[in-house]
Amino acid sequence: MLRRFLPDRFTCALIVTVLLASFLPCRGSAASVFNVLTDIAIALLFFLHGAKLSREAVVAGITHWRLHLVVLASTFVLFPLLGFALRPVLQPLITPDLYLGVLFLCALPSTVQSSIAFTSMARGNIPAAICAASASSLLGIFITPLLTGLMLESHGQAGMSWGAVGSIVMQLLVPFVAGQIAQRWIGGWVTRHRAMLTFVDQGSILLVVYTAFSAAVLQGLWKEIPVPVLGGLFIVDAILLALALLITRYGSRALGFKREDEITIVFCGSKKSLASGVPMAKVLFAGHPLGTIVLPIMLFHQIQLMTCAVLARKYAARPVAWRNE
Incomplete structure (x- = not known):
């Protein structure tokens, strides 16, 4: 029971990285070196994701178009609407810069690995989950910068430039496409490793978080974010996740989806990707206090993992007859 609520190794690594950046921030030439290493690591990451993505799995799940539309609507429509509709409730709990980070969180695509893992654990529609999560991640390369620009403009901030969108395409999409092209030669090797x-x-x-928080700490991050504000950010993230889980669960039932499809919609439509969000923030928010932009994503990541782990076990514990309704 205790293990369900303990942070995983990656979350512990994130905490250590933030502490390291807080006490030993990189600066000067070291910061420049870390920025270059980060860009290389991000390009390699999306190349490997492109090489790993199975075309057969996409074809197997792509015919379930109603489910995919619901997942995409939850990811790119429901979350931004919640971020704006709850503004009178959410914004007083946190600082303006953190609220920008929350709006950016609302525009992010779904996760891939954890969405599929939790769907499998809960005995949902795994092929559809693979397709829905992968499509969300890929479309997010285009949709997230545009959504972020629209939300910032409506929030009174400068919108995203086409140069920023072009940077996203060059740093994320081009390596991903290159990985897809190379899949026929290295796809099996990547899957095995x-x-x-x-x-x-x-x-x-971790590289992006370290460089982002190093710069933010040098600019006085922790003087601007006291403990009560961190508590408020936890409440904000928890409210967003709880509403997303409830709406996807009961909305999928109202739309007549089977239980296996409901599970897929819940786990793919309620998540936000830390792996995509942190690299995108580095490009889209150049000149902004990046530490406060990624902090809501990091906290949301841990809350969604802990909550969905418990929810997946409850789904899996239901009788077989209930799952086949």
Whole structure:
């Protein structure tokens, strides 16, 4: 029971990275070196994701178009609407910069690995989950920068430039497409060496977090975010996740989906990707206090993992007859 609520190794690594950046921030030439290493790691990450994505799995799940539309609507429509509709409730709990980070969180695509893992654990529609989560991640390369620009403009901030969108395409989409092209030669090797992909995945995030928080700490991050504000951010993230889980669960039932499809919609439609969000934030929010932008994503990541782990076990514990209704 206790293990369900303890942070995983990656979350512990994130905490250590934030502490390291707080007490030993990189600066000067060291910061420039870390920025270059981060760009290389991000490009490698999306190349490997492109090489790993199975076309057969996409074809197997792509025919379930109603489910995919619901997942995409939850990811790119429901979350932004919640972020704006709850503004009178959410914004007083946190600082303006953190609220920008929450709006960016609302525009992010779904996760891939954890969405599929929790769907499998809960005995949902795995092929559809693979397709829905992968489509969300790929479309997010285009949709997230545009959504972020629209939300920032409505929030009174400068919108995203086409240069920022172009940077996203060059740094994320081009390596992904290159990986898809190379899949026929290296796809099997990448699949067999999943540990390497996990290392690159988590390593690139840790590099971005370290450089982002180093810069933010040098600018006085922790003087601007006291403990009560961190508590408020936890409440904000928890409210967003709880509403997303409830709406996807009961909305999928109202639309007549089977239980297996409901599970897929719940786990793919309620998540936000830390792996995509941190690299995108580095490009889209150049000149902004990046530490406060990624902090809501990091906290949401841990809350969604803990909550969905418990929810997946409850789904899996239901009788077989209930799952086949």
